[in-house]
Amino acid sequence: MKLTARKIGILMTACxxxxxxxxxxxxxxxxxxxxxxxSVATDDVSAVYASYRPQPIWTRSxxxxxxxxxxxxxxxxxxxxxxxxxxxxxxxxxxxxxxxRSGDPAAMTAAEHTLSSAWVxxxxxxxxxxxxMIYAYPVLKPRGTQVAExxxxxxxxxxxxxxxxxxxxxxxxxxxxxxxxxxxxxASGNLTPDPRLLxxxxxxxxxxxxxxxxxxxxxSSMLTLYENGQPQDSMKVxxxxxxxxxxxxxxxxxxITYNPYWHAPxxxxxxxxxxxxxxLGLSYFKSHKYDVIDEWSENPTVIDPTTIDWKAxxxxxxxxKIRQGPGPLNSMGIxxxxxxxxxxxxxxxxxxxxxxxxxxxxLSNGCxxxxxxxxxxxxLLGSDxxxxxTDPETRVQLxxxxxxxxxxxxAQVRDGKIAYLNDIYGWDSPGAQFSYSTAAASE
Numbered sequence: 005m006k007l008t009a010r011k012i013g014i015l016m017t018a019c020x021x022x023x024x025x026x027x028x029x030x031x032x033x034x035x036x037x038x039x040x041x042x043s044v045a046t047d048d049v050s051a052v053y054a055s056y057r058p059q060p061i062w063t064r065s066x067x068x069x070x071x072x073x074x075x076x077x078x079x080x081x082x083x084x085x086x087x088x089x090x091x092x093x094x095x096x097x098x099x100x101x102x103x104x105r106s107g108d109p110a111a112m113t114a115a116e117h118t119l120s121s122a123w124v125x126x127x128x129x130x131x132x133x134x135x136x137m138i139y140a141y142p143v144l145k146p147r148g149t150q151v152a153e154x155x156x157x158x159x160x161x162x163x164x165x166x167x168x169x170x171x172x173x174x175x176x177x178x179x180x181x182x183x184x185x186x187x188x189x190x191a192s193g194n195l196t197p198d199p200r201l202l203x204x205x206x207x208x209x210x211x212x213x214x215x216x217x218x219x220x221x222x223x224s225s226m227l228t229l230y231e232n233g234q235p236q237d238s239m240k241v242x243x244x245x246x247x248x249x250x251x252x253x254x255x256x257x258x259x260i261t262y263n264p265y266w267h268a269p270x271x272x273x274x275x276x277x278x279x280x281x282x283x284l285g286l287s288y289f290k291s292h293k294y295d296v297i298d299e300w301s302e303n304p305t306v307i308d309p310t311t312i313d314w315k316a317x318x319x320x321x322x323x324x325k326i327r328q329g330p331g332p333l334n335s336m337g338i339x340x341x342x343x344x345x346x347x348x349x350x351x352x353x354x355x356x357x358x359x360x361x362x363x364x365x366x367l368s369n370g371c372x373x374x375x376x377x378x379x380x381x382x383x384l385l386g387s388d389x390x391x392x393x394t395d396p397e398t399r400v401q402l403x404x405x406x407x408x409x410x411x412x413x414x415a416q417v418r419d420g421k422i423a424y425l426n427d428i429y430g431w432d433s434p435g436a437q438f439s440y441s442t443a444a445a446s447e
Contacts, residue, residue, distance in 0.1 A: 049121045052152045058159035062119040063104065063112045071164045072101050075119060078172050079126060083195065084186045085172075086202045087129040093122040123168075124154045130174060134210040136431070136438025137411075140255035140344045144407065146210055175213040176234060177413070178205060184417045200424055200432045204415040207431075210254055217407035218257075218380075220351070220372050222250040223414040223425055225365035227351075227374060229383050237383065240360045241351075242373040249429045250370050251440040253410040255343040260381055262391035262398040263330035264340035264352065267300060269369055273326050278318035286310065293329035300325060302397070330396050339377040339389060343408050347440055351408075353377035366428050370440070372410070 052058075062068050062075075076097055082090020097119055104115035131146040139145050148154065161167035173179035185201050211219060214233040221228070222243040229237040244250035268277060280288050289309055296312060297304035304327070316322035328334050337353025347370070354373040359365065374380050381389030384402050392398060414425040414432055430436060 048151045049117050049124060049155065052155050053117065053120075056152065056156060058156055060112075060116050061155070061158045061164065063116045066107070067101055067104050067112075067115065068164065069101075071168065072097065072119060074165055074168050075123060078168060079122060081182075081186050082126060082129075084182050084189070084197045084201070084205075085126075085130050086197075086205060087126060090126065093125060097122050120155055120158070123158065124151050127154050127171060130172070130209065132209075134206055134208075134252065134411075136436075137207075137210055137252040137254055138345055138347065139210075140253065144210070144254040144256075170213065173213065174209055175211045177208045177211060177219075180417050181205060181208070181415055181422065184420065185422050188421060198422075199434055200427075201415055201422065203432045203434075203436070204413055207252065207411050208413060211409050211411070212407070215407070216404075217409060220250070220408070220410045221413045222366065222410065222429070223412045224416070227372070227380070229380075237379070239379065240365060240375040242354070242359055242365045242368050244368050244370040245366050246428050246430070248368070248370045249440065250368070250372060250410055250412075251345075251347050251349060252412060252438070253343075253345045253347070253349060253408070255345050255408050256405040257341060257343040257384070257402065257408050258405045259342070259399045259401045260384060260389065261340040261342060262338065262389075262400065263394060263396050264334070264336040265330070265396055266328040266335040268294075268326040268328065270323055273324050274318060274320045277326060278314050278324075281309075281314045282318060292333050293331050295327045295329065297325050297327050330394075337377055338391070339381055341374070341377075341380065341384070349410070351380070 062072060076094045079090040079094035079097065082088075082093075100111075100115040100118040103111040128149045131149050133139070133145050148157070158164065158167060181201065182205060185197060189195050189197070211217075212233065215230070216232070217230050219228045219230065220226075220241060220243070225241050225243045227239050227241045228235050277289075277294065286309055294309075296307040296309055298307060299305075304325075312324065313322055317324050328336075330338075332355060335354065337355055339353045341351035343350065349371055351372045351374050357375070359367060359373075360375045378389055384406055385400070386403055392400065412429060412431055414427050416423050416425065424432075427433070431438070
């Protein structure tokens with residue numbers, strides 16, 4: 005049976021039942037370092053060939069020497085993907101190919117299965133989810149790890165060499181970091197990857213290699229816009245402090261909000277708003293368009309500020325929910341860019357642009373302030389972002405949902421070498437814990 009991409013899609017439903025999901029797959033992951041060993045029973049690979057009878061992948065017209073050599077190179081480099089057993093598998097592949105060159109049918113079949121088994125192990129390793137990343141939707145997790153799916157996709161690839169290259173590269177950020185580090189290692193003779201590199205590769209492996217999306221990097225406090233998987237534009241952002249880090253999140257943005265409210269976090273109510281009301285009176289409260297509300301919801305009840313014990317609020321014994329209306333002093337600016345996530349994190353404009361000139365921009369309570377909200381809005385909408393009115397919290401749907409990836413990249417390529425930024429969140433350390441403590445609805 006000749007396998008096309010369409011037939012693969014039809015076959016995968018039956019494939020899941022046939023293989024019992026990934027029951028035959030045993031994975032042992034090292035901690036934060038990213039090093040991983042993946043074992044897959046050779047019987048699983050043989051079962052796929054027996055069940056679906058795909059065209060040979062590696063031995064279709066004799067040994068595909070170019071593809072086999074490419075696979076060996078990928079596996080030899082695999083420790084820099086966090087896949088430690090790659091070189092060992094590369095040796096097995098080379099031995100199987102050498103035996104298959106005799107043309108013996110049994111040796112050819114053995115080589116076909118050996119190469120496919122090695123490729124399956126590698127793909128499953130590089131497509132593991134990012135530790136600590138919050139996936140708002142399961143579809144945003146790295147996919148395509150079932151044995152049958154990997155084999156059938158390879159069998160249907162119009163160009164096996166291109167498929168191997170594109171799959172192993174994952175995305176432009178990942179490929180540049182890994183390949184630069186590997187080239188440095190070859191030049192120095194030290195082929196042990198830096199754990200910091202592997203931690204960074206873990207954090208960027210969930211970014212897609214194609215399509216239209218945006219990436220917020222809390223490591224450099226930069227936002228990058230991607231088209232067809234390639235960076236097209238970027239701007240500075242302000243991201244979370246070491247105490248309140250910006251979480252790693254994969255989500256989808258469906259709308260933008262004009263004239264947003266700002267919900268003041270509890271610590272700012274205690275340290276700033278309540279003391280100012282005590283010293284400056286309620287005129288301060290009203291001039292900043294603040295309201296005390298009974299709950300965080302779209303239609304809360306507004307509470308008379310004259311009934312509030314502001315000294316108790318300043319002392320922290322009374323916890324208030326304070327909302328700020330739209331206006332030039334609003335901490336959200338003119339635009340808010342929300343997306344589903346359990347940490348209530350979003351992107352937004354800001355009236356204070358002076359901080360974008362700072363080298364260290366890890367200054368927020370977890371949410372992300374953007375340098376040019378109008379330019380971001382224009383990219384998302386395809387037209388200038390103009391508010392349809394003055395009503396607070398006016399939502400305008402985007403022409404198409406746009407994936408959003410918040411991550412943390414402390415490794416960069418500078419002058420052809422890997423350079424590491426200050427690890428302000430401490431996430432480069434082996435065994436790092438990803439417990440986010442961002443304040444709900446904070447700025």
